[in-house]
Amino acid sequence: MSRHEFAIGGRILDLLEARAPGATICPSDVARSLEPDDEAAWRALMPEVREVADRLRRSGYIRVTAKGEELESAQDAKGPIRLALQAPRLPRSKHDMDAARALVAAGYPAVAPVLRGMLEWVQDQNWPVAFFELLPFLATIGLPLAPTLREILDGDDEDWQFVVLQHIVKGNAPLVDALREPLERIAHHPTPAQRKIGLDEQAREALEP
Numbered sequence: 001m002s003r004h005e006f007a008i009g010g011r012i013l014d015l016l017e018a019r020a021p022g023a024t025i026c027p028s029d030v031a032r033s034l035e036p037d038d039e040a041a042w043r044a045l046m047p048e049v050r051e052v053a054d055r056l057r058r059s060g061y062i063r064v065t066a067k068g069e070e071l072e073s074a075q076d077a078k079g080p081i082r083l084a085l086q087a088p089r090l091p092r093s094k095h096d097m098d099a100a101r102a103l104v105a106a107g108y109p110a111v112a113p114v115l116r117g118m119l120e121w122v123q124d125q126n127w128p129v130a131f132f133e134l135l136p137f138l139a140t141i142g143l144p145l146a147p148t149l150r151e152i153l154d155g156d157d158e159d160w161q162f163v164v165l166q167h168i169v170k171g172n173a174p175l176v177d178a179l180r181e182p183l184e185r186i187a188h189h190p191t192p193a194q195r196k197i198g199l200d201e202q203a204r205e206a207l208e209p
Contacts (some may be wrong), residue, residue, distance in 0.1 A: 008034065008052040009043075013061060013092065016085045024065070024082035027053060027074070050074040053083055057134045060086050060114030090117040094127035104137045108144065115141070116148050123160045127166065135167045142143040153182035161186070162202060170206045183207055 011033055014147065015025050027049040028042070035042035050122050056062045063070055063084045063187045066077040074081055088106045091099040097126055103111050103118060111118065117177040118138060138145065147169065152164055170184075186194055187203035 005048070005052050005055075006131060008049055009056055009061075012049070012053060012056060012083060013085075014108045016062065016083065022084070024084045025080060026080065030083075050081075053081075057102050058116065058119035059090070059120055061090050062086055073160050086113055088114065090114050091121055092130055094121075094124075098131065100129040100133035102132050112144065115145060119145070119164065121168070122163055123157065125163045129161075137164075139168050139172070142172055143174050145179060146175060147191065149175070150179055150182060152183055153179060153186065156193075158191075158197055158199055162195070162197055165199065165202045165206060170202070176206055180207070 008030065008074065012025075012030050013121065015029060015033065016023070016120075019025065027046060030049045031042040031045040035045060048073065051074075053057050053062065053064060057064050057074070063086050064074045064077075064081055065071060066081045071077055088103050088111060089099050090103070096106065103114070109121075110191065118134055120176055125131055125135060149164055152160055155161070165183075169179060169207060183203045187200055187207055190200035
């Protein structure tokens with residue numbers, strides 16, 4: 001996301017966290033808080049607020065509802081929508097250890113709605129929330145991670161691929177079987193960037209019986 005989009009996302013989460021548990025906000029609350037003195041400006045901001053809300057929903061930070069029904073996308077609603085925090089809460093920073101520990105304490109399947117967001121927080125294994133809490137916990141979950149892990153392995157973030165392969169996939173036979181196709185591709189037909197960081201070797205090791 002751009003710096004402007006990060007500002008919108010941060011404002012959505014700040015407004016929700018300031019409300020009572022279970023409370024919701026309207027996207028217009030976010031737009032008005034960012035452009036309080038210019039009605040035309042906050043109205044022009046509304047499509048972008050909805051787009052950022054969709055990204056937060058996809059990562060597991062928030063829920064988007066209309067008339068009490070949860071939506072797959074803020075763009076699908078023909079009328080007003082509401083935004084609510086997802087529970088349990090994802091970390092807000094790489095040092096947000098309280099949130100990371102709360103996720104681990106909640107356990108699976110309680111964290112099922114936020115698995116994608118948890119995997120996004122391990123893109124850098126040196127982040128405290130990743131190294132000390134989330135990576136060891138995610139390694140215990142197994143097959144429910146397979147759809148998102150496949151997206152990661154099919155993507156172009158080689159460092160993220162290395163982290164999940166080394167810390168989550170290797171040694172987990174059911175996951176290796178579920179991800180055999182992308183693992184075979186990386187093992188035998190890596191991109192130059194994947195070969196440069198030894199990702200092909202990691203994939204071959206994961207595939208060894």
